[in-house]
Amino acid sequence: MSEKLTIWVPMDSAAKALCADELAADIAAEAAGRGVAVDIRRNGSRGMVWLEPLVEIDIDGTRLGFGPMTQADVPALFNGLATHPRALGPVDELEWMRRQSRLTFARCGVTRPLSLEDYRAHGGLAGLKRALAMSGADIVAEVTASGLRGRGGAGFPTGIKWKTVLEAPGAQKYIVCNADEGDSGTFADRMIMEGDPFSLIEGMAIAGIGVGATKGYVYLRSEYPDAIRVMREAVTIARAEGVLGGDLLGSGRRFDMEIRVGAGAYVCGEETSLLNSLEGKRGVVRAKPPLPALAGLFGCPTVVNNVISLASVPVIFEKGAAHYASFGVGRSRGTVTLQIAGNVKRGGLFETGFGVSLGEVVDDLAGGTASGRPVKAVQVGGPLGAYMPREKFDTALGYEEFDAVGGLVGHAGLVVFDEGADMLEMARFAMEFCAIESCGKCTPCRIGAVRGVETLDRIKEGDGGAIELLSDLCETMKDGSLCALGGFTPYPVMSALTHFPDDFDRRKEAAE
Amino acid sequence: MHAQPPAKAPEREDIDAIIAQHHHLEGPLLPILHALQEAFGHIPEPAHAPLAEALNITRAELHGVISFYHDFRAAPAGRQVLKICRAEACQAMGGAALAEATLKRLGLDWHGTTPNGALTIEPVYCLGLCACAPAVMIGERVVGRVDAARMDRLLEVVGA
Ligand SMILES: Cc1cc2nc3c(=O)[nH]c(=O)nc-3n(C[C@H](O)[C@H](O)[C@H](O)COP(=O)(O)O)c2cc1C
Ligand code: SF4
Ligand code: FES
Ligand code: FES
Numbered sequence: 001m002s003e004k005l006t007i008w009v010p011m012d013s014a015a016k017a018l019c020a021d022e023l024a025a026d027i028a029a030e031a032a033g034r035g036v037a038v039d040i041r042r043n044g045s046r047g048m049v050w051l052e053p054l055v056e057i058d059i060d061g062t063r064l065g066f067g068p069m070t071q072a073d074v075p076a077l078f079n080g081l082a083t084h085p086r087a088l089g090p091v092d093e094l095e096w097m098r099r100q101s102r103l104t105f106a107r108c109g110v111t112r113p114l115s116l117e118d119y120r121a122h123g124g125l126a127g128l129k130r131a132l133a134m135s136g137a138d139i140v141a142e143v144t145a146s147g148l149r150g151r152g153g154a155g156f157p158t159g160i161k162w163k164t165v166l167e168a169p170g171a172q173k174y175i176v177c178n179a180d181e182g183d184s185g186t187f188a189d190r191m192i193m194e195g196d197p198f199s200l201i202e203g204m205a206i207a208g209i210g211v212g213a214t215k216g217y218v219y220l221r222s223e224y225p226d227a228i229r230v231m232r233e234a235v236t237i238a239r240a241e242g243v244l245g246g247d248l249l250g251s252g253r254r255f256d257m258e259i260r261v262g263a264g265a266y267v268c269g270e271e272t273s274l275l276n277s278l279e280g281k282r283g284v285v286r287a288k289p290p291l292p293a294l295a296g297l298f299g300c301p302t303v304v305n306n307v308i309s310l311a312s313v314p315v316i317f318e319k320g321a322a323h324y325a326s327f328g329v330g331r332s333r334g335t336v337t338l339q340i341a342g343n344v345k346r347g348g349l350f351e352t353g354f355g356v357s358l359g360e361v362v363d364d365l366a367g368g369t370a371s372g373r374p375v376k377a378v379q380v381g382g383p384l385g386a387y388m389p390r391e392k393f394d395t396a397l398g399y400e401e402f403d404a405v406g407g408l409v410g411h412a413g414l415v416v417f418d419e420g421a422d423m424l425e426m427a428r429f430a431m432e433f434c435a436i437e438s439c440g441k442c443t444p445c446r447i448g449a450v451r452g453v454e455t456l457d458r459i460k461e462g463d464g465g466a467i468e469l470l471s472d473l474c475e476t477m478k479d480g481s482l483c484a485l486g487g488f489t490p491y492p493v494m495s496a497l498t499h500f501p502d503d504f505d506r507r508k509e510a511a512e
Numbered sequence: 513m514h515a516q517p518p519a520k521a522p523e524r525e526d527i528d529a530i531i532a533q534h535h536h537l538e539g540p541l542l543p544i545l546h547a548l549q550e551a552f553g554h555i556p557e558p559a560h561a562p563l564a565e566a567l568n569i570t571r572a573e574l575h576g577v578i579s580f581y582h583d584f585r586a587a588p589a590g591r592q593v594l595k596i597c598r599a600e601a602c603q604a605m606g607g608a609a610l611a612e613a614t615l616k617r618l619g620l621d622w623h624g625t626t627p628n629g630a631l632t633i634e635p636v637y638c639l640g641l642c643a644c645a646p647a648v649m650i651g652e653r654v655v656g657r658v659d660a661a662r663m664d665r666l667l668e669v670v671g672a
Contacts (some may be wrong), residue, residue, distance in 0.1 A: 280541030338582030347643030
């Protein structure tokens with residue numbers, strides 16, 4: 001028997017949701033039936049979700065793609081690859097791949113997620129090695145120089161946060177990774193945890209030695225059972241291999257971490273609510289100050305960072321801050337991991353320098369809607385982000401650029417709607433979601449959101465006078481809420497009302 | 513997490529063993545609640561007193577925590593739990609109509625269980641499968657691009 005044929009089938013949960021596991025089993029059975037020796041490797045996703053399950057076959061070091069694969073397409077994989085009905089050619093040469101600048105996601109979909117050997121072979125641990133030879137202050141300075149800003153929503157400069165924790169007095173400090181990823185339209189955190197878990201572990205270890213923290217927690221939402229399994233296994237492997245524990249890569253330095261599972265509360269993505277939840281309390285938002293950086297988990301100085309913020313740290317140390325900062329636009333440096341979702345022809349993850357316009361993403365990369373009908377609106381930045389009409393499609397993806405047009409980059413999820421969308425219903429859903437997920441601490445959020453649903457129901461029934469009430473209510477929520485759940489819910493609501501007033505004018509329908 | 517609710521009745525020694533197993537953790541309450549729910553399919557009432565005592569909190573505080581989180585149940589669910597995503601990306605692909613049709617077909621409201629105890633339907637707000645919407649999760653199995661036919665097959669398999 002000659003060499004084994006290497007076949008890659010993703011284990012990412014989006015691929016699984018499209019039957020990747022069944023496909024892997026079928027490929028194995030088909031190969032066995034034909035007496036062909038195969039090595040089926042499970043990778044993460046390349047991010048081309050519309051092509052999932054995307055099977056790759058390694059021919060002399062080139063990975064040829066086939067997708068989207070169905071079980072019926074399996075036998076043909078063994079009958080001359082060039083004529084296979086799902087043949088895509090070399091995966092690295094697909095336009096979607098070529099047009100990206102993959103820094104954070106460089107390994108995702110390429111390697112076996114739980115192989116530390118693959119991780120090392122693709123540049124992994126080079127950053128940690130470099131950081132271990134640096135002082136805490138130099139590590140923090142490197143992060144500051146990279147221009148990295150928090151990818152969890154607020155865009156706060158990561159280096160400044162780390163500096164505060166480094167300089168805070170305290171015998172015990174913590175690194176907490178926010179893996180609550182509750183925003184609709186986002187899945188970058190999930191993809192990297194399932195597809196390249198060691199990058200998050202390495203990033204947290206660098207953060208730990210940088211600020212002087214010896215313990216880390218990943219607060220991972222319960223809705224992600226696959227990510228939980230992969231991260232737990234990765235931590236066990238990293239500990240066994242000296243990437244975590246009492247002697248990091250033989251340096252004598254200490255850092256260890258645990259995976260903790262959330263319990264289905266959206267508000268626990270807010271950092272202080274998250275800390276309360278980790279402590280075993282109700283996930284109620286805390287008033288700031290004190291900043292978590294000074295008094296966070298169990299009152300100790302704590303770095304709270306998003307998954308993508310932390311998973312971007314290794315490449316900053318591997319390639320240098322200047323390299324990372326050479327991507328981007330204005331004060332938004334580095335890459336943005338766009339998540340393209342909803343009603344699109346091509347959905348998935350696309351990593352590129354900040355600065356690409358919303359229109360280019362929606363019309364060009366995503367290829368318009370899956371339904372083929374015109375795009376009506378795009379919600380950017382999750383359930384608290386504004387609905388952007390086509391008139392705003394020339395806005396560049398950047399923190400300040402979006403802020404200037406009343407938008408929010410947030411975690412960089414884009415949800416596209418075709419003209420069938422009823423924007424009054426979307427506004428109502430935003431209020432309903434806020435009412436369901438409110439932590440209950442402030443009245444404008446807890447009660448206001450319930451009133452918001454009622455008011456929108458009145459508008460729906462043709463009571464145009466209630467529109468002014470809705471605007472007032474949104475003002476009250478904006479001004480009187482402690483956190484962005486109550487404070488930002490007015491963005492989707494008011495943007496829907498402002499840009500799509502016809503959907504709120506139900507009097508005609510009622511009269512007709 | 514979302515384990516299948518097993519038939520196991522909560523015995524005091526099992527409860528104590530679960531508490532003891534996680535007691536050493538920093539912030540042990542959520543890990544203990546998850547473990548209890550995994551073992552018994554819900555947070556059994558007989559666990560409240562020993563848990564409050566072990567963690568030195570009042571029963572009222574404990575109740576406050578349990579009731580705050582959507583995941584924790586006071587009573588067992590059906591043999592399977594189907595979570596249907598209600599969030600925006602799934603709505604953009606017809607998720608709301610799918611959910612409505614499913615509930616209607618089963619004669620249930622959200623959180624309801626079929627009379628034969630086979631299935632409980634829960635809403636979920638994003639499964640991270642927004643690029644292959646609409647999405648659902650049955651137990652821990654994720655399913656994307658769910659249409660009426662696919663939903664019918666799922667319901668048939670679980671005997672709902
Ligand atoms: C209601 C609400 C939900 C949030 N959800 C998340 C989340 O799921 N993931 C996340 O990283 N940040 C979330 N945030 C932002 C966090 O509060 C915080 O800014 C972030 O974790 C800081 O990390 P970063 O600087 O790396 O972005 C949320 C904020 C609010 C107000
Ligand atoms: S705005 Fe809402 S979620 Fe935020 S602290 Fe207030 S009540 Fe809690
Ligand atoms: S529905 Fe996934 S294998 Fe049949
Ligand atoms: S919105 Fe349904 S999976 Fe994300």
